[in-house]
Amino acid sequence: MKGASQLRRRMRYSWIPKKILCLALFLSWIQVSQAQDSLKAFRSAFTQCEDWIQRGKPERAYPCYLELRKQYPNQIKPLIRLAELAYQQKDKAYALLFANEAVDKDPTASYAAITHLAKRMQDLGDDTLAMKIMNRLLVSNLDSAKRIRTEETRKKMLVPRLTGGPQAGVQLRNLGDSVNTPENEYLPCLSMRGDQLVFTRNQKGNEDFFVSRKDSNGKWQLAVNMGYPPNTGLPDGGAMLSADGNYLFFTRCDMRSPNGIESGGCDIAFSFREDGSWSSPQYFGFTINTTAYEGQPCLSSNNLDLYFVSNREGGYGGMDIWVSHFENNFWSKPENLGPMVNSPGNEGSPYIHPDNETLYFSSDGLSGYGGSDLFVTHHLADGSWKKALNLGKPVNSEGFDGSVSIDALGRKGYSASDRKDGKGGLDIYEFDLYSAIRPIPTVCIEGVLTDKFFGHRMHERSVRWIDLRSGKTIREILSNEGDASYSVFLHAGRNYLLEVQEEGFRPFYKKLSIPAEPKEPIIHQNIRMRQPGYIDTLLNAIIEHDTLSGAPSDSALALLDSLAKKWPEWTEDSAFVNITLTSYYYCCDSL
Helix, strand or coil: CHHHHHHHHHHHHHHHHHHHHHHHHHHHHHHHHHHHHHHHHHHHHHHHHHHHHHCCCHHHHHHHHHHHHHHCCCCCHHHHHHHHHHHHCCCHHHHHHHHHHHHHHCHHHHHHHHHHHHHHHHHCCCHHHHHHHHHHHHCCCCCHHHHHHHHHHHHHHHCCCCCCCCCCCCCEEECCCCCCCCCEEEEEEECCCCCEEEEEEEECCEEEEEEEEECCCCCECCCEECCCCCCCCCCEEEEEECCCCCEEEEEEECCCCCCCCCCCCEEEEEEEEECCEECCCEECCCCCCCCCCEEEEEECCCCCEEEEEECCCCCCCCCEEEEEEEECCEECCCEECCCCCCCCCCEEEEEECCCCCEEEEEECCCCCCCCEEEEEEEECCCCCECCCEECCCCCCCCCEEEEEEECCCCCEEEEEECCCCCCCCCEEEEEECCHHHCCCCEEEEEEEEEECCCCCECCCCEEEEEECCCCEEEEEEECCCCCCEEEEEEECCCEEEEEECCCCCCCEEEEEECCCCCCCCEEECCEEECCCCCCCCCCCCCCCCCCCCCCCCHHHHHHHHHHHHHHHHHHHHCCCCCCCCCCEECCCEEC
8 A cells, every 4th residue: 555655646746747848848839939920020020111112212111120120129130221221311320320239139140231231331432430330240249250251351441442533535335235134244355356255144143154256347246155165054254265366264163073182162274276166174283273262264375374363372361363384394383473463352353464464453452442443563574563553443433343354455455343334233344445554565476387389387396586676585486286377476566587497498587577556466477488499589570661652561560560469478488588670771781
């Protein structure tokens, strides 16, 4: 009996905690249900306030958000909207009050919106107000990752903004519907001839390369997708044609290799022309590509320097511009371009002009007008770079100006910007360059090496270019192993001597004088080598003309016309043409 009584008591007391547990679970369910109902009610009320914004009636939205702030004191969305509306109404005190209140309630959740608001304030010239908000965010209880990003943003905002009116006579022209769409178009690259524009278009998050060509009237035609290759189903961006048009460098993302070395999240790849089309993508090795970001490549006109963007270790902060040199048939370890170019912010979209001395790029860390500006710097004799120069207004704006390409003659530029007159997002614009930001006008000399007598193409033969002012060899290249062509880029306004010395052939010399302001960016100069021993007389003819009878005969004029037509061909072959004239008067008497 005693044992039965103890068992009953134990059963009775063991049942009481179960009732308490059931009651606690029931109360917990009621609280969760109430919280869900409260959140649902908040979302419905917030949508009604947002509707006033969509209908263009901020004066009705403002009191709506104030009521929400009172009813739902733990929600930060009404506070952020109130800060934005107060700033739009130029009530900076209340804008600061609501922004700080949102940060105090939940700094992590409000981080993105508050940072965006502060940047917008700075873009509109309210640097002090923007800095107060960022300082409040920085001393709040942020997680470590957002604290680091906040400090980086704050440092960028401390960089002084430029002021001043637009450069006289300079205008930006939107390239229109043939190139721009409501999607984002950016990273333009102009061909050497200036008749093709390759650029990147972002469609629903996927990047592809497009190309637009000029028609006979100089109008840009409707851009078309470049297809595969080089485009794939993966993000493909930052296409940059080599100066000779034979290579296409670009950024390929989401190609991480199993060991994380051969390719990182975004790496540099290239394609080359192969039977009139582009080859499948080729990838650089781990000397250039790493597990960090590498992208936005640009090859110098002599094919020896590869500029690109990376956030690898050893930089100045954020994205920096690096360069690798082609030496002894290998790409060297990349070098950082240094503090005259790179900053604690982000530098990007490097474009080395065909003059091989002028570099254009974007930066949000150097002193500028807006979120990102375009800059130019020049290579010095000792290999360093001059302090970067802002391209000024209207090339740059209070918005985002992020990539640029300049034609070979240094007259026109093409840039991407998010201006109000655009088609949507980033658009590509054309502008004329003024003297302070112009590169050295550069022309391309191109042609083919052949044996003049037999017509054979001469592959991999050395072609030298000598600056007649200094007497120094400035370039020595080999004719192409495939088609025996060659191309070289020379500064305008100078005199050069083209020289080819090949065993079994007579030396070839050709003097070229390039005007300071060339009309065209390309000069054709074929090289036809002559073997010794072959008769090489250009013309041997007699022109009869009686000075007493007046004008020359029709046959004499026809012969002179043929001389004029042949003259370019003859002078193309050699720098030296000998002319011997012998005349006779009266009868049999030589003069």
